[in-house]
Structure formats: structure tokens, C-alpha cells
Amino acid sequence: MASSRDRQRKLAREKLDRQLARRAVAARRRRQIQAGVGAAVVLVLIVAGAAWGLGAFDRDPEQKAAEDVCLWTPQDAGANTSLKDVGTPATTGLPTTGVRTMTIDTDQGGPVTAELDLAAAPCAGASIAHLAGASFYDNTKCHEITAEGALRCGDPSGTGLGGPTYSFYNENVPTGPEASPSASPAPGQPPTYPKGTVAMISNPPGANGSQFLLFFKDFSPAQPAYPIIGRVTSGLDVVEKIGALPTLDNGAGAKVKPKTDVVIRKLTVGEAQAAPAPATGSPAASPAASPSAG
Known part of the structure; x- marks a missing residue:
């Protein structure tokens, strides 16, 4: 068991x-x-x-919406019969680097060419390119030789009040060191608006449209007001020649109207391109060739 x-x-x-x-x-x-x-x-x-x-x-x-580069403020053409409606430029996708080449053919000789600085004044470059594409400037007069030493152009009405039916704000107004009212910069200081400067001018200031200045003399105001948009690269002798023309009273008590009509036959603006690098030792570094400084 x-x-x-x-x-x-x-x-x-x-x-x-x-x-x-x-x-x-x-x-x-x-x-x-x-x-x-x-x-x-x-x-x-x-x-x-x-x-x-x-x-x-x-x-x-x-897709993220493209941001506005420039804003265009509508102007009432009914209130100002000197305005010309050619639409408005784009607000987005505008170049903000490099330069555009502006070419001006006048009946006083030429051509006058200038580089529009897209980094310093992209909206001015876009506006002038848009207006040039609409033949806005063709067969218009440069109606004033200013006391500051500049040729004033870009107003089809020739009154100083004309322009497109939009405006835009100031860009690149110099702020630099104080200058004397005598248009002479302080010792050792470059002029605020060197000879060859291209600048916008508007009435009232800050409501820029189509009018621009081509300086044929150095100018240093006590309070700069003109936005610098570029510089003349060739044909400055033509601008100086026009600046030496006799002037008449413009009807408002200022002897600034050229005695001989100065007509822009054609104004064109090229596509945006990279800004050329200044050659070593070239005058590009001098104030007269670099009006966008300041």
C-alpha cells in the first residue's frame, strides 16, 4: 500500500x-x-x-496671405480736376530690394537715366513703374526749376497740383545732422540732397503721387522734407543744362517756370534687378553719387 x-x-x-x-x-x-x-x-x-x-x-x-508692401490712398478726382485716373499699382508682391532703371527722354537732350532704390523706397519705385507703364509721363512738361536747385517734373497739368488718383506716404526722408538754412552743410558733412539726387515732391507734403525732383545742385535744408528715391546715373549734364534755363513768373509770384518748355517725350522704367556693387575707389561712394544716404 x-x-x-x-x-x-x-x-x-x-x-x-x-x-x-x-x-x-x-x-x-x-x-x-x-x-x-x-x-x-x-x-x-x-x-x-x-x-x-x-x-x-x-x-x-x-497658404499664408501675402502681406501688403504698399498702400495707396484714393484721391478725389472730382475735387481736383488736375488728377488723372490710371488705376493703382499692386499692393503685394512688389520688389523691395535692388534697383529699377528709370530712363527719361526730353526735348532738351538725353536720355537721363536714374536708379530707383527699391530697398529705400519700394512704393515710389512701384508707383513710378506703374505710371510709366500707363504712359502717364509721356509728353508732359517739367514745369518748375526750383530755388533749391532741382528740376520738378511729373505733373501732367503743369500746375504743381496734378498727379494720379492715389497717393502714398513718405519713404526715406533724410534725417542726418543739422544743416544750416543757407543750404551749406556743416563742415565735413555731405549735402543732404547731393547733386544727382532723385526725390519725390508733393502738395501737401507726405501725399506723394507722380511728381519728382532731379537735383542739379547740392542742397542741405534745415528741415529735409523730400523723400529720396534714387540717383541719376547718366545724363546729369542734361539736367544741369535745363537748370540753367531762364525762368518766368509761374503766376503765383515765383520765378520758377522755365522760359523754354521742357518736355518729357518718354519715360520708361525697367524691371527690378540687383543693385550694382560700387567699384573700389569709384565715385559711387561719394555723396554726389549716393543720394540715398542719410
């Missing part, structure tokens, strides 16, 4: 050992599966987080 009980205990122990072994194997398998699932979940979360950060889950991706 003892032998029979021993055999039963042995069989029961072997059966228990087999059950424990099977349970151990099953537990290891569950742990492996759980570890694999956990790793997969972590991987999915990492990928999903990266995709979310990159905007992959944006439902309606939209």
Missing part, C-alpha cells in the same frame, strides 16, 4: 510540475506580446506626434 501511495504522489507531483511549466511558458509569451504591443504603441505615438508637429493633420491647409 505504501508503494501505491508513493507512486500516486509522484504522479501528482509530475502533473503539477508540468502544469507549472506550461503556465510559466504562457506567462513568458504574454509578457513578450505585451512588450511588443507596447513598443508598437510608443512608435505609433512618436510618428503621430511628429506628423502633427509638421501639420499633417491640418484639415484645411491654407
Whole structure:
């Protein structure tokens, strides 16, 4: 009997050992599966987080709207019959670096060419290019030789009040060191508006339209008001020749009207291009060739 009980205990122990072994194997398998699932979940979360950060889950991706470079203020043509409606330039996508070449053909000789500085005055460059494309300046008169030593052009009415049916604010008005009212800069200081400067002029100041100045003399006012938009690169002798013409009373008590009509036959503006680098030792570094300084 003892032998029979021993055999039963042995069989029961072997059966228990087999059950424990099977349970151990099953537990290891569950742990492996759980570890694999956990790793997969972590991987999915990492990928999903990266995709979310990159905007992959944006439902309606939209392109960022282009920002306005220039704003054009409407002017009432009914209140000012000297204004000419040729539409308005674009407000976005305008070049803000480099230069545009402006070419002026006058009946006094030429051509006169100038670089419009798009970094310092992008809106002036855009406006003049737009107006030139609409033939706004063609067959118009430069109606004034100013006391400051500049030729005033760009008004089809020839009154000083004309322009397009929009205006824009000042850009690049010099602030530099104080200058004396005698139009002589302080010793060692360059002129505020060196000879060859191209600047906007408007009435009232700050409501720029189409009128511009070509300086044939250095000018340093006590309070600069004209936005500098570029510089003459060739044909300055033509501007100086026009500046030497006799003048008549303009009807408002100022002897500034050229005795001989000065007509712009054609004014064109080229596409934007990179600004040329000044050559070492060239006059480009001098005040007269760099009116946009200040």
C-alpha cells in the first residue's frame, strides 16, 4: 500500500510540475506580446506626434496671405480736376530690394537715366513703374526749376497740383545732422540732397503721387522734407543744362517756370534687378553719387 501511495504522489507531483511549466511558458509569451504591443504603441505615438508637429493633420491647409508692401490712398478726382485716373499699382508682391532703371527722354537732350532704390523706397519705385507703364509721363512738361536747385517734373497739368488718383506716404526722408538754412552743410558733412539726387515732391507734403525732383545742385535744408528715391546715373549734364534755363513768373509770384518748355517725350522704367556693387575707389561712394544716404 505504501508503494501505491508513493507512486500516486509522484504522479501528482509530475502533473503539477508540468502544469507549472506550461503556465510559466504562457506567462513568458504574454509578457513578450505585451512588450511588443507596447513598443508598437510608443512608435505609433512618436510618428503621430511628429506628423502633427509638421501639420499633417491640418484639415484645411491654407497658404499664408501675402502681406501688403504698399498702400495707396484714393484721391478725389472730382475735387481736383488736375488728377488723372490710371488705376493703382499692386499692393503685394512688389520688389523691395535692388534697383529699377528709370530712363527719361526730353526735348532738351538725353536720355537721363536714374536708379530707383527699391530697398529705400519700394512704393515710389512701384508707383513710378506703374505710371510709366500707363504712359502717364509721356509728353508732359517739367514745369518748375526750383530755388533749391532741382528740376520738378511729373505733373501732367503743369500746375504743381496734378498727379494720379492715389497717393502714398513718405519713404526715406533724410534725417542726418543739422544743416544750416543757407543750404551749406556743416563742415565735413555731405549735402543732404547731393547733386544727382532723385526725390519725390508733393502738395501737401507726405501725399506723394507722380511728381519728382532731379537735383542739379547740392542742397542741405534745415528741415529735409523730400523723400529720396534714387540717383541719376547718366545724363546729369542734361539736367544741369535745363537748370540753367531762364525762368518766368509761374503766376503765383515765383520765378520758377522755365522760359523754354521742357518736355518729357518718354519715360520708361525697367524691371527690378540687383543693385550694382560700387567699384573700389569709384565715385559711387561719394555723396554726389549716393543720394540715398542719410
